[in-house]
Amino acid sequence: MNAIDKISATDRYARCVATSKRVRWDIDADVIRGRRFDTAHKFLPDGLSLADAFTSLSPEEKRFVSQIQGRTYANIFGLVERFINAKVLELSHDHWFGDQVALEALVRFSDEELKHQALFRRIDAMVGEVLPPGYRFDIDPNGVAHAVLGKSTWAVLALTLDIELFTQLHYRQSIDPDKDLSELFKDVFLYHWREESQHAILDELEWVRHDAELTAEQRDRAVDEFIELVAAVDGILQAQAKADAAYFSSACGRAIGAAEAQAIGAAFLKAYRWQYIHSGAQHPHFGKVLSSLITEKQGERIQSALATLQ
Ligand SMILES: [Fe+2]
Ligand SMILES: [Fe+2]
Numbered sequence: 001m002n003a004i005d006k007i008s009a010t011d012r013y014a015r016c017v018a019t020s021k022r023v024r025w026d027i028d029a030d031v032i033r034g035r036r037f038d039t040a041h042k043f044l045p046d047g048l049s050l051a052d053a054f055t056s057l058s059p060e061e062k063r064f065v066s067q068i069q070g071r072t073y074a075n076i077f078g079l080v081e082r083f084i085n086a087k088v089l090e091l092s093h094d095h096w097f098g099d100q101v102a103l104e105a106l107v108r109f110s111d112e113e114l115k116h117q118a119l120f121r122r123i124d125a126m127v128g129e130v131l132p133p134g135y136r137f138d139i140d141p142n143g144v145a146h147a148v149l150g151k152s153t154w155a156v157l158a159l160t161l162d163i164e165l166f167t168q169l170h171y172r173q174s175i176d177p178d179k180d181l182s183e184l185f186k187d188v189f190l191y192h193w194r195e196e197s198q199h200a201i202l203d204e205l206e207w208v209r210h211d212a213e214l215t216a217e218q219r220d221r222a223v224d225e226f227i228e229l230v231a232a233v234d235g236i237l238q239a240q241a242k243a244d245a246a247y248f249s250s251a252c253g254r255a256i257g258a259a260e261a262q263a264i265g266a267a268f269l270k271a272y273r274w275q276y277i278h279s280g281a282q283h284p285h286f287g288k289v290l291s292s293l294i295t296e297k298q299g300e301r302i303q304s305a306l307a308t309l310q
Contacts, residue, residue: 010101043181079139082144138243166283171192
């Protein structure tokens, strides 16, 4: 790392700290503000829920799908933020006796991620108050975190940057003018994105810093581990798409035949793969950072693995 890179990295950590202080929000005072969810509204915008993929459903049923997906959104974020926070705390070790600004940036990152998990637990409970009983999310965040953290730091940071960049895209989707979209859920996207923007910058700084310490062989192995992590995420999405499709069928108020049930399950999976894998993998900045660290052949390996998840 030359002197100029070093100055700009320090400066970027400092900017993250300053922005984190400026945008800091409170779950009740800023996001929830005494409001409740209303089932007259969609919780996720059509561009995320992929409403058009649910071809056999009425507009009201598509709205119910967006509400189920909104609850799952809260649960998936609660899940990924468990391992992201643990990795950030681990990485902070590298800065304990070094750059104290970088350390402060990571401590704030961790604190925000703990707050986000608390927010998403609240959202899950609040959605549970207004939707019919029977919803299930049976994936254990600690079990997932142990499995993810068993992979190399390089692979975990690749997945983390992917996730934290797609929250930006999700926010942009949610601000599209749609009068049926829940104002409360819009605020969840808005406030989450405000703090995630700094996280994505810090992921990149930490990833590039860590990458510089790896040998070519270690990095090549890490590329495979990143592919394994994406496959593990897909396994979670497949299980939840199945659970959410079953919940929809049991609570939608009409009989759903086997063929339609299968189509609904496929549409849930398509939406979840879009939300949690492809919207990040296709993010231009993710592609730019990733390709700056890997060879063309390694990039092709990643692309062909992603192509199997359509
Ligand atoms: Fe977060
Ligand atoms: Fe984050």
